[in-house]
Amino acid sequence: MGRPAAISDDDVLDSALKLLAAAGDVSAAAIARSLAVPSGSIYHRFASRDHIVAALWLRTTRRFQDGFIHSFDALDAAQGARRAALHALSWAKASPAEATLLWLHRREDLVTAWPEDLAGSAARTGSELAVALRKAADRLGFPGAGLDRVRFTLIDIPQAAVRRALVQADIPWTTLESLVLESLEALIGPGAGAKPVDRMTA
Amino acid sequence: MGRPAAISDDDVLDSALKLLAAAGDVSAAAIARSLAVPSGSIYHRFASRDHIVAALWLRTTRRFQDGFIHSFDALDAAQGARRAALHALSWAKASPAEATLLWLHRREDLVTAWPEDLAGSAARTGSELAVALRKAADRLGFPGAGLDRVRFTLIDIPQAAVRRALVQADIPWTTLESLVLESLEALIGPGAGAKPVDRMTA
DNA sequence: ATGCATATAGAGGGTGCTCTCTAGATCGAG
DNA sequence: CTCGATCTAGAGAGCACCCTCTATATGCAT
Numbered sequence: 133m134g135r136p137a138a139i140s141d142d143d144v145l146d147s148a149l150k151l152l153a154a155a156g157d158v159s160a161a162a163i164a165r166s167l168a169v170p171s172g173s174i175y176h177r178f179a180s181r182d183h184i185v186a187a188l189w190l191r192t193t194r195r196f197q198d199g200f201i202h203s204f205d206a207l208d209a210a211q212g213a214r215r216a217a218l219h220a221l222s223w224a225k226a227s228p229a230e231a232t233l234l235w236l237h238r239r240e241d242l243v244t245a246w247p248e249d250l251a252g253s254a255a256r257t258g259s260e261l262a263v264a265l266r267k268a269a270d271r272l273g274f275p276g277a278g279l280d281r282v283r284f285t286l287i288d289i290p291q292a293a294v295r296r297a298l299v300q301a302d303i304p305w306t307t308l309e310s311l312v313l314e315s316l317e318a319l320i321g322p323g324a325g326a327k328p329v330d331r332m333t334a
Numbered sequence: 335m336g337r338p339a340a341i342s343d344d345d346v347l348d349s350a351l352k353l354l355a356a357a358g359d360v361s362a363a364a365i366a367r368s369l370a371v372p373s374g375s376i377y378h379r380f381a382s383r384d385h386i387v388a389a390l391w392l393r394t395t396r397r398f399q400d401g402f403i404h405s406f407d408a409l410d411a412a413q414g415a416r417r418a419a420l421h422a423l424s425w426a427k428a429s430p431a432e433a434t435l436l437w438l439h440r441r442e443d444l445v446t447a448w449p450e451d452l453a454g455s456a457a458r459t460g461s462e463l464a465v466a467l468r469k470a471a472d473r474l475g476f477p478g479a480g481l482d483r484v485r486f487t488l489i490d491i492p493q494a495a496v497r498r499a500l501v502q503a504d505i506p507w508t509t510l511e512s513l514v515l516e517s518l519e520a521l522i523g524p525g526a527g528a529k530p531v532d533r534m535t536a
Numbered sequence: 537a538t539g540c541a542t543a544t545a546g547a548g549g550g551t552g553c554t555c556t557c558t559a560g561a562t563c564g565a566g
Numbered sequence: 567c568t569c570g571a572t573c574t575a576g577a578g579a580g581c582a583c584c585c586t587c588t589a590t591a592t593g594c595a596t
Contacts, residue, residue: 134542135592156443161583170546175585236440241358280505284498284513292494296486303482311486311521318520319513336572337562363553372575377555379573537596544591551584561574566567 139167141177145188152242153229158185179247186243186250192230193257196223201264209271213286213320216268217312220290224297225305232298235291272320285319341369343379347390354444355431360387381449388445388452394432395459398425403466411473415488415522418470419514422492426499427507434500437493474522487521 147166151158160181164171178184203219206212224231233242240246246254269275269282293308318324349368353360362383366373380386405421408414426433435444442448448456471477471484495510520526 133592133594134540135544137543156440159583160585170544171584172546172586173544176543181584237443238358238438241439241443277509280509281513284495284510288494288498289491289517292490293486296490307479307482308486311483314520314526315491315517318516324516335562335564336570337574339573361553362555372577373554374556374576375574381555383554540593540595542591542593545589547587547589549584549586552582554579554581556579557577559575559577561572563570563572565569565571 139169139173141187143167144174144177144184145191148184148188149192149229149233152185152188152237153232156237157242160184182243182245183247183250186247186254189233189239189242190250190253190257192233195227195230196220196234197257197261199223201260204264204268209268210321213268213272213282214313214316217286217290217316218309220287220294221297221305221309221312224294228298231294235294236298274320282320285316289315289319341371341375343389345369346376346379346386347393350386350390351394351431351435354387354390354439355434358439359444362386384445384447385449385452388449388456391435391441391444392452392455392459394435397429397432398422398436399459399463401425403462406466406470411470412523415470415474415484416515416518419488419492419518420511422489422496423499423507423511423514426496430500433496437496438500476522484522487518491517491521 144163144167147163148158151162151166155162158181160174160178161171163184164174167174174184178187200216200219200223203216204212206215224235265283265286266279268286269279272282274282290312293312297303297305297308346365346369349365350360353364353368357364360383362376362380363373365386366376369376376386380389402418402421402425405418406414408417426437467485467488468481470488471481474484476484492514495514499505499507499510
């Protein structure tokens with residue numbers, strides 16, 4: 133088999149995650165320092181710095197998304213939606229560094245040029261989410277452009293709650309859960325979306 | 335008076351904003367290239383790269399925040415709240431690059447080390463917002479910890495809508511306005527916050 | 537034991553950025 | 567016109583980082 137590896141691929145990604153959450157960016161050199169190996173060893177596994185961060189982004193996205201999509205496997209659509217919305221909160225609570233990576237940064241800021249050989253993987257991951265949302269929207273009774281409403285409710289608002297938690301450490305998770313659930317009820321609950329709120333006069 | 339300046343401070347900030355929105359980060363060298371002046375001229379006005387980005391962040395925050403806080407000057411509190419929530423959308427629509435700067439990046443990622451001499455300015459800006467929110471929360475009938483609810487409704491949810499618009503260009507602004515207003519009505523409208531939604535059984 | 541596959545080890549070339557320093561240009565005041 | 571103030575002009579020192587290259591170590595199969 134050859135000489136055993138001193139570090140694993142996941143070691144590199146874990147180190148990159150730690151550095152990213154702390155400093156806001158990563159360099160291959162910093163990862164190597166953090167792992168106490170020469171930078172050459174890093175490049176033996178990953179073709180470039182961008183490959184490291186892209187792989188980390190993919191791993192993190194899939195870790196979140198698997199649980200998110202799985203949340204829809206409830207008996208009825210409404211309960212699945214509630215579980216999915218709250219999943220972002222519980223996941224972020226358990227994995228704040230990964231949540232920071234996904235939702236406090238832009239993917240294109242993390243990865244300067246997305247590697248060619250990971251494009252397919254990224255596209256597949258994106259499609260999975262799109263399909264799950266489309267299905268959830270249909271089951272909830274929001275076909276067509278109603279998808280925008282469902283996505284805002286199940287993704288954007290929960291992410292906003294997570295951002296708030298990451299920025300303001302003293303806010304109780306229960307408060308955020310309530311706010312997310314109340315919004316959900318108003319936006320995609322029974323009888324929602326019928327008529328918009330009466331406009332302001334000015 | 336001395337030799338007239340070829341570029342103004344605002345020219346530097348405008349250039350920095352443009353580069354930031356496009357590439358996700360700025361260098362003093364890139365700003366100099368963009369303005370077609372030697373980098374020395376940049377450092378004649380700003381002590382460091384961090385001073386440039388910090389000044390830009392402050393200018394942008396104040397531009398948004400002035401309008402936001404002003405929105406509360408309505409006859410009744412509820413209307414003021416609606417105007418404030420929608421202000422984020424109209425401002426972002428008019429200034430997408432500035433909205434990108436404020437809400438698609440973390441301040442600490444933009445500015446490596448916040449300059450000492452701008453700390454007071456930043457603190458003052460933060461306090462202004464805190465005071466305005468506190469006052470709005472009280473007027474809306476959400477004292478004490480109710481502030482968290484008001485902040486989520488008037489800041490976090492509108493920002494989530496803006497992020498969605500910046501990421502997904504084809505979503506109609508009217509859709510986002512409806513979603514923001516409906517959430518607002520549910521979270522801080524008349525009779526809101528009384529009882530949380532009935533919990534899921536699992 | 538020998539060979540091959542697989543890793544580590546570590547130096548260093550090339551690049552780009554931050555910031556400094558000196559020289560020169562351009563204005564108003566007296 | 568001369569002086570002082572203010573700015574541009576531009577080179578370059580110092581530094582970090584990306585990535586490559588060669589040399590060397592370690593394990594399994596035969």
